[in-house]
């Protein structure tokens with residue numbers, strides 16, 4: 001960090017700042033400019049309370065320099081992280097992964113049908129919630145372990161890796177027993193005990209950005225999973241809350257180039273929660289691939305008008321097949337493949 005002094009700060013006040021920095025076990029380096037004096041801090045200050053220095057008389061502001069996330073930062077790893085999903089997909093390599101399936105597992109017949117149709121349409125992995133974090137307690141909460149068993153059967157039938165959500169730390173082990181990748185949803189993005197529990201088990205984690213989270217907070221939260229021992233983290237943008245109301249959320253695609261600069265972790269886009277409307281999903285998928293997405297997680301339902309959850313934003317398998325054909329061309333234009 002750098003401590004910027006007020007123009008009127010006295011030499012005694014500058015010395016007090018330098019002394020406090022040394023008390024923190026760090027080194028100080030005083031730089032006197034023509035108008036201002038700044039005190040640079042040498043050493044890793046991330047475990048210190050930087051804000052406390054702002055209380056010293058004569059201090060104008062404290063500017064952090066080191067990224068507050070160590071393991072997620074781009075510079076911490078020479079190569080980009082490539083995450084394997086079961087035996088059917090990789091996320092973060094040259095190929096753009098297509099994770100498709102219904103919002104929720106509704107029945108054995110529904111998930112087996114959806115899995116077969118998604119695979120035929122070009123998907124590499126299957127999504128489907130067995131534990132659903134619902135805004136309303138009376139809404140369908142998912143089939144729980146029965147739903148996980150149905151997903152496992154769908155994997156056996158199609159070979160598609162399973163991505164499914166875990167909602168509580170206590171269910172991490174159960175979900176990890178069936179899933180190839182644990183999804184952590186937007187509503188749990190700062191449930192740090194859940195993030196740690198997901199970090200202590202071996203399956204990859206698809207981690208969604210909180211709906212009101214800055215990118216800095218998103219990366220710091222992902223650090224909980226990494227620091228607990230699990231390096232296989234996929235970041236997922238699913239839209240944020242804004243004043244805009246023509247979509248369910250505002251799908252912020254500029255996070256793609258920005259996250260690729262800040263982190264080595266792969267980034268996937270969820271255009272379904274991101275827009276809330278099936279009619280908007282294909283174009284947002286195309287824009288995402290053009291902007292460097294490492295994967296897409298798309299809600300696909302064989303019969304959207306009878307879906308138990310998120311029918312309005314679910315595309316059909318036929319739409320997925322047409323979309324995948326376009327995505328192949330767009331991917332080729334940006335030196336990727338689908």
Ligand code: PEP
Pocket residue numbers: 103129133184185186187208238270273
């Ligand atoms: C979902 O994927 O169905 C879901 C609930 O996502 P989110 O956590 O992004 O709302």
Ligand code: MN
Pocket residue numbers: 103273299309310
């Ligand atoms: Mn959904």
